[in-house]
Amino acid sequence: MTDTRPPLSDLRRFVDWWRDSYEPASLVESRRRAEQQARELLDEFAGTMTADQALELGRLFNTGEWGGAMKHNRFTPAFVGATMSRVIDPLDQFNQWTERLWRRPIDESLSYVDEILKNVSAFPGAGRSYPTMLMYLRDPDRFAIWLQITHQGLATLGRLDESRGRGGGVERYLRYCEAAQRFAADFGLAPQEIDAVLAEIGRPQPVDDFDPPPMPRPLAEVAERTHLPLEQLEEWVALFQGSKKQALLYGPPGTGKTFVAEEIGLHLAGPDGKVETVQFHPSFSYEDFIEGLRPVSNPGGTIGYEVRPGIFKRFCEDAKNSTATHVFIIDEINRAELGAVLGELMMLLEYRVRKSVLLPYSQERFFVPENVVVLATMNTADRSLALVDFALRRRFHALEMRPSRDVLSAHLGGGESADLVLEFFDLVQREVDNRDFAPGHSYWMGDDATAAGLYRIWRYELYPYLSEYWFEHRSRLNDLDAKVTKMLSEEA
Structure with a gap:
């Protein structure tokens, strides 16, 4: 695409921008040639096609030149590879419906379109694409290709009273055709351009700017953003009022564990607290997390070593100087060798300020402040909760997250x-x-x-x-x- 997409409020400029971006002359001509080849194939073989001829028909439906390159993506995923193979299986059924849609009088063919649109099992795999493509090929000035995204395009413009949706028979299809043809007439679009322009209008646009979420995060807002019940979130937050101030959010991938942990963290931290996230991985070590020796360059070119605090130790030092809640999030906790990484933390999380330990490198006393909350996430597709060290499990509240x-x-x-x-x-x-x-x-x-x-x-x-x-x-x-x-x- 060239330049910035204009707003749909200036539709004329939008259509001009689309034409400048996609070289419609080559697109229209290449599609017109492919459509004519499809008509010739249908005229000769509709009702008696071989599997290879049927697959070639699908390829022609998808053919068009975009920006100087021939593409086969007009209907993706329809009429492509395995999807077309399923439309033509069984071949006898495919030929029967194709003959009805292509060779019968228009009104009779429309009655078959109605049957297919109302009953998806009548012609499995055909959907809206196949019957409406055949009607379009029969009369491009009356009929239009009916796709989910092109319907959405007209609905976005307010040119259809009914919004995009599934189902509906031939009457709904004809209303769609009338709206599409009026749109084409208003902007001088060739039949081969209509679905391309409407698809661009109906396609969601990415949001360029991202504003970091404000702090603090009221729990009602957390519920709204995560779509989790407020009562459930209240129960989870109440867990941190006791002595155990760490929780493990576990479940399969895609359940929003990290997002929910960060939202809860923002709520707990309030306006004066702090939220920090680290992701564990197989090479993460005790030296990264608590403290360790790191090489430094001395005068004269020699190499020495100094003790440097790890990310969690620094976080705890910050928390000691504050009364606000500090939330430390460990993403993918089960990807690291936990015993080696956490070290003394197993005990310190349980006893907090009541116990401290002497760290091996710095020889300093270290403890976990009461105002530090630890939230961890765990992907159960990588490792079952039952396989996580029991000493760690009993120190964490277990919050299960499942596909919802x-x-x-x-x-x-x-x-x-x-x-x-x-x-x-x-x-x-x-x-x-x-x-x-x-x-x-x-x-x-x-x-x-x-x-x-x-x-x-x-x-x-x-x-x-x-x-x-x-x-x-x-x-x-x-x-x-x-x-x-x-x-x-x-x-x-």
């Missing part, structure tokens, strides 16, 4: 796009039957809730993660891949 449909639903806000996201979430949770490995709700909390955006989450985040979990059970991963791909391609 309620948290995800609250984050989505109940819009129409939430239905597809929640259906995708539910599908994965049903298939992954291990509470320590099921991917958390955060995976589904991205900005792009379209089928294409969700497919990217599946392909590049969830699929690689589950391939490790199901390393010895590839058939289960392949089965879930087929279900996810089918569901999302139907909504593309």
